[in-house]
Amino acid sequence: MADLTDEELMLAYRDGDAHAFEQLYLKHKGGLYRYFLRKCGNASIAEELFQDVWMKLINAREHYEVKAKFSTWLYQMAHNHFIDHYRKHSISASMNRNFQDDELENIPAGNNQQPEQQAEFQQQMETMLQLISELPDEQREAFLLREEAGMSLAEIAEVTGVNIETAKSRLRYAVNRLRKGMNDNE
């Protein structure tokens, strides 16, 4: 079971193997949760969206066929659900962002670190998250898809519904801004 690909695991779950789902979930839950958390900046909304997407996946299992990478399918659902959620509530995703407070609550202290190191660690994380939160939505999404789901430019383009050049441009701007921001703070 451990050697199976995501697509094979999903097919196994479609055929009734609940253990296959568990493996898929453990593999993707962190990335998907952080994708939502860093897009909306609110832990409770992120959890709600996160749960909705997994429930959609569970309900869609009977019709699942391998047409694309599992992660592409999963994040495409997440991307669409995020847009639907904010359309439904008639609010802008960036306006709703209350980024650091919720996110920083989830940052555990580094193991075996001195208080000074811990403070530095917290500072760096806060800076990084602040910079991410300040990115335009499209650039932030491209960056998160790359970092959390390990997607290529083509996959980012597919999930976000744009061409590869646009995806590349968004990611380039995001990386550039983050680098400059981190350098400025060090």
Add this chain to the structure above:
Amino acid sequence: MTMSEQKDNLELEEYLKGNSFISRRYRKEAMAEPSPHLDAAIIAAAKKAAENKKTVSDPFTARWYIPLSLAAVVVISFSVVFKIYDRDEQQIFSKQSGTKPEKPAMMMDDKIEHDAGVPARIMRDESFLNGGIGIESESVSRGAPAAMEDISPDASVSGKQAGPPAAQTPESVPAPLERRMMESSKQSKTAEMQVISSTLEPDQWFEIINQLWFDGDEEGAYRSLKNFLAVYPEYPVEQLKNKLPQNMDLSAITGKLDKTTEGTE
């Protein structure tokens, strides 16, 4: 492309390789995770859904559902097609061979069928004249029930005129009236015949009777007259005498009529 853009592209390529400063920094930082109770809830929902699937589609049903459905469809289709084919075959057989696969309980005397052999056209014409309206011979040649005898009690006479089935030659295509008679033989014979007989006007009856009489078929003429009187019982006798041949014995007709009426009743 400017120097700045070139630099940005190089940095992007480096970043995409996965070893950039940004990636290392981002991945090094502590990662937020969903709460354990949310994990448990989602996994429980997934397990429940998987168990439902197992319950709904057990292996036997899943394996045999489609083959059984196909087999059922094939069996039903074959039975329907066979039924239609069998019915058509019987119809064709009865039309082409002039014999019916199974003899109806009320079939007329066998000797009537033995007389078959006269060309269809002649049979039809003569039977029309003999039977008054061509009922008996046509129906006998097709194995019609003996209900026709209600109109033509003297079956042996009309039976002699019975010929091969009409479908054997192009000429034997039934005339409209006969076709109506054939159709009527498939349903309620007596009622239908009465309706068709009643559609003939008295003058048409007299023309038929006179034709039969002058052709030398006295029996047919008398029988037609009897049928005419069955349809028009109140027709004035004086007018009847004027319309019929002078040498036609009306008293004999009356006797035959009485005899026929008794036999029918």
